[in-house]
Amino acid sequence: MVDVSQHELVPDHVLLDDPEDVEEVLAEYDVKKTDLPKIKRTDPALPDEAEVGDVVKIVRNSRTTDEAVVYRLVVS
Numbered sequence: 001m002v003d004v005s006q007h008e009l010v011p012d013h014v015l016l017d018d019p020e021d022v023e024e025v026l027a028e029y030d031v032k033k034t035d036l037p038k039i040k041r042t043d044p045a046l047p048d049e050a051e052v053g054d055v056v057k058i059v060r061n062s063r064t065t066d067e068a069v070v071y072r073l074v075v076s
Helices: 019-029
Strands: 013-015 037-040 055-061 067-075
Touching: 019 055
Parallel strands: 037 067
Antiparallel strands: 013 055, 055 067
16 A cells, blocks of 8 residues: 655644643734634545644745745644
């Protein structure tokens, strides 16, 4: 079986393990955790250890800035 998360076109998905990191992100954007865009737990690009309720940092290549960072809340 092919590991989709390792494909060159799939951006890096990094699980935010530290609750302080999550709080910093939420404070920076002045949002609640449930206000973040969602990503399904079944998404093949997610790290295996991601669980419902976790926050994932997605780092994409960008033409205008070197990289674009977005955050997603893992849902079922």
